[in-house]
Amino acid sequence: DIVMTQSPDSLAVSLGERATINCKSSQSVLYSSNNKNSLAWYQQKPGQPPKLLIYWASTRESGVPDRFSGSGSGTDFTLTISSLQAEDVAVYYCQQYYTTPFTFGPGTKVDIK
Amino acid sequence: EVQLVESGGGLVQPGGSLRLSCAASGLSFSRYWMHWVRQAPGKGLVWVSRINTDGSGTTYADSVRGRFTISRDNAKNTLYLKMNSLRAEDTAVYYCAREGPAAGEVFMDVWGKGTTVTVSS
Numbered sequence: 182d183i184v185m186t187q188s189p190d191s192l193a194v195s196l197g198e199r200a201t202i203n204c205k206s207s208q209s210v211l212y213s214s215n216n217k218n219s220l221a222w223y224q225q226k227p228g229q230p231p232k233l234l235i236y237w238a239s240t241r242e243s244g245v246p247d248r249f250s251g252s253g254s255g256t257d258f259t260l261t262i263s264s265l266q267a268e269d270v271a272v273y274y275c276q277q278y279y280t281t282p283f284t285f286g287p288g289t290k291v292d293i294k
Numbered sequence: 295e296v297q298l299v300e301s302g303g304g305l306v307q308p309g310g311s312l313r314l315s316c317a318a319s320g321l322s323f324s325r326y327w328m329h330w331v332r333q334a335p336g337k338g339l340v341w342v343s344r345i346n347t348d349g350s351g352t353t354y355a356d357s358v359r360g361r362f363t364i365s366r367d368n369a370k371n372t373l374y375l376k377m378n379s380l381r382a383e384d385t386a387v388y389y390c391a392r393e394g395p396a397a398g399e400v401f402m403d404v405w406g407k408g409t410t411v412t413v414s415s
Contacts, residue, residue: 212398214397214398215398219398219400221401221402223339223402225339229407230389230405230406230407230408231331231339231389231402231405232405233401233402233403236394236399236401236403242403274338274339276339276341276401278399278400278401281341281344281353282341282355282356283329283341283344283400284341285338285339285340285341286338287338288338288339
């Protein structure tokens with residue numbers, strides 16, 4: 182199985198400041214058919230289901246604010262919130278969809294400082 | 295509006311069975327591969343199972359293989375998860391989710407609100 186790890190476990194950022202979350206996969210998730218990385222990011226607010234933010238490591242889902250961006254390749258990926266807003270308080274998960282089982286990272290909790 | 299609505303959760307004794315349903319609306323259900331994902335209380339997301347468009351192909355996490363069965367009825371726009379031999383560690387919120395539309399897009403772009411399964415005596 183591909184093991185996904187995330188760092189940090191949690192972080193607190195001032196409103197308007199940048200938040201950066203890292204995700205690492207235990208093996209490459211590069212999809213050879215399109216040369217893209219099979220890596221997605223989800224946001225989950227308390228009491229709500231997850232919401233897709235980013236797929237193919239850097240493609241923003243329709244309707245997601247452009248302060249959210251994804252980057253990285255191979256085994257190392259990053260989700261950046263460029264200017265944290267109050268509504269961004271949530272747990273963020275990365276997920277590889279390169280191969281079954283489709284594993285998620287343990288999550289990173291983002292709070293306001 | 296695309297909507298997935300899960301039902302069928304509840305309290306069941308260890309060793310018991312449940313069947314979860316996920317009713318889809320606002321989408322061409324038969325065109326999409328579908329998933330079940332679960333989340334134990336206070337824990338992270340765990341992928342459970344996946345089914346192809348016509349129900350002929352299924353995959354499972356090791357933890358549920360042989361006990362859970364995913365299926366679908368495209369005429370009823372409904373996804374199912376039959377869970378047998380339930381264990382305490384199966385206690386979780388179960389989400390159904392739609393897979394992305396193109397080849398290789400095995401991310402989940404639409405999620406239901408979930409249904410809670412509690413396995414306890």
